[in-house]
Amino acid sequence: DNISPLQRARADYEPKVPSIFNGHIHIAEGETTVSVDDCEEIKALFPNTYGLPIVRFEAAEMADTTDPINVGVILSGGQAPGGHNVIAGLFDGIKKISSESKLYGFLMGPDGLVQHRYKELTADIIDEYRNTGGFDIIGSGRTKLETKEQFDQGLLVLKELNIKALVIIGGDDSNTNACVLAEYYKSIDAGVQVIGCPKTIDGDLKNDQIETSFGFDTACKVYSEVIGNIQRDCNSARKYWHFIKLMGRSASHIALECALQVQPNICIISEEVKEKQTTLAEIVDYIANVVAKRADKGENFGTVLIPEGLIEFLPAMKKLITELNDFLSRYGDDLELVKKSAKRDYIISKLSPENGQFYASLPKSVAQQLTLDRDPHGNVQVSLIETEQLLADMVGKKLKTWKKMGKYTGKYKVLTHFFGYEGRSSAPSNFDADYCYTLGYTASVLIAGGKTGYMSTVRHTHRPHEEWIPGGVPITMMMNMEKRHGEMKPVIRKALVKLDGKPFRTFVEHREEWALNTCYLYPGPIQYFGPSEVCDQPTKTLMLEHT
Ligand code: FBP
Secondary structure (H helix, E strand, O other): OOOOOHHHHHEEEEEEEEHHHEEEEEEEEEEEOOOOOOOHHHHHHOOOOOOOOOEEEEEEOOOOHHHHHHHEEEOOOOOOOHHHHHHHHHHHHHHHHHOOOEEEEEEOHHHHHHHOOOOOHHHHHHHHHOOOOOOOOOOEOOOOOOOOOHHHOOOOOHHHHOOOEEEEEEEEHHHHHHHHHHHHHHHOOOOOOOEEEEEOOOOOOOOOOOOOOOOHHHHHHHHHHHHHHHHHHHHHHHOOOEEEEEOOOOOOOOHHHHHHHHOEEEEOOHHHHHHHOOOHHHHHHHHHHHHHHHHHHOOOOOEEEEEEOOOOOOOHHHHHHHHHHHHHHHHHHHHOOHHHHHHHHHHHHOOOOOHHHHHHHHHHHHHHHHHHOEEEOOOOOOOOOOHHEEEEEEEHHHHHHHHHHHOOOOOOOOOEEEEHHHHHHOOOOHHHHHHHHHHHHHOOOOHOOOOEEEEEEEEEOOHHHHHOOOEEEEHHHHHHEEEEEOOOEEOOOOOOOOOOOOOHHHHHHHHHHHHOOOOOOOOOOOOOOOHHHOOOOOHHHHHHHHH
């Protein structure tokens, strides 16, 4: 037997769903919609799926259809807790319509559709994965579905399996592509609907229609548990500063949510850095100041939360990376020939004075990551840069100079951490288990109603589950035109941390106090059973944004 006792107990958990799911459902159409911006361009690009109405569900006497429906499902991009429950909800939904309905999973992401690699997801398989983390039921991948060839190739297997609708579970880019696919299939009368589901731990797929992307809740709770444990440890030994980097490709939602959950001494928010044009030196100064002030009180310990995306939000770093990419493509071969010990000076001599000076100020290990470790296209691999180490080292350097000046008398010992992958496949919290199952079931209702180019949505998620409002939103409504790789493209607008939003303002209200005093909160591990106030709470971000 290779499942853990918790897994066994969790298999029996029945996701809580909105009351409307207890009976038959009829789709009600609301007002027609427009895109968030660039309406004319989006309308021209999506003539068949633009301007569709938002849809809501109403209780009905009997089902609108009892015809069996074959559906395909794809998991796209990074793992997020709850993906298996989206699939379980979808499965239960189409089986409720007709026991003859079938669900097919395409393997290893969108590539499975193009390569015709799939498996039928039967009741036995689904039951094995209910309420579990990960995407291993069918695997995931990062292939982008964007060309006509891929769409046509995919259509062959969809026709072969008599699939009437495809559900794409993904982030902003995958849902943008889902919409392009929906538009294309509609334009050629392919007879295949496409429905999206909002996934990503990063929390940056949200807007007026989508309250949160699934997985964010669980991932933040996992990180907050561990940060809380670290805080209790450092408050006990009182000798380490912990620099903790948190996943989240560009937005800082995860770092902000964790800060609200654990009340650390410091949390940097990339969006604020960008807005205020803060320099790396200023961030280092800010952290060093807090370290010194705490040292004055004899508290030579603390926690610093750093969002993964920070590096790209630093204006000077952005400029340096651009010039380095250019430099490496021109002088990369010459650099190979330069002696290891002379490489650093060689690079500095070739950069503009401004960038050269900045490069010289970086710790050697980071400078090396910027120039030696490059991706197959020759670009700097920003995600490999250990920002937590970079900041810890630079703060150390600053404190040394302050020590010489008599401005600092404390002890500075550092430990660094990166929390990312360990939170992406955790068993979903009750919130994510319930939310995801509801999203999947909602998708089945949208499919039965003949909808295409829609994203499955659930509103009022800050309220008890009976009051949740499932429905569908046309994906074109969330789009605008943005420059991607030098070209204007229709995309779903990515949600960054809003500096005038309640979550950030709440953090700002408290951060000074949290910095100097020790106000740590210890959230503890995710609880799956027990009192509702311990088990079912959504994130602080969601509560602050909606109440
Ligand atoms: P998605 O946007 O696909 O959900 O992935 C999010 C994420 O976990 C980011 O937080 C992280 O930067 C990235 O994926 C890591 O990607 P990979 O899994 O390819 O290492």
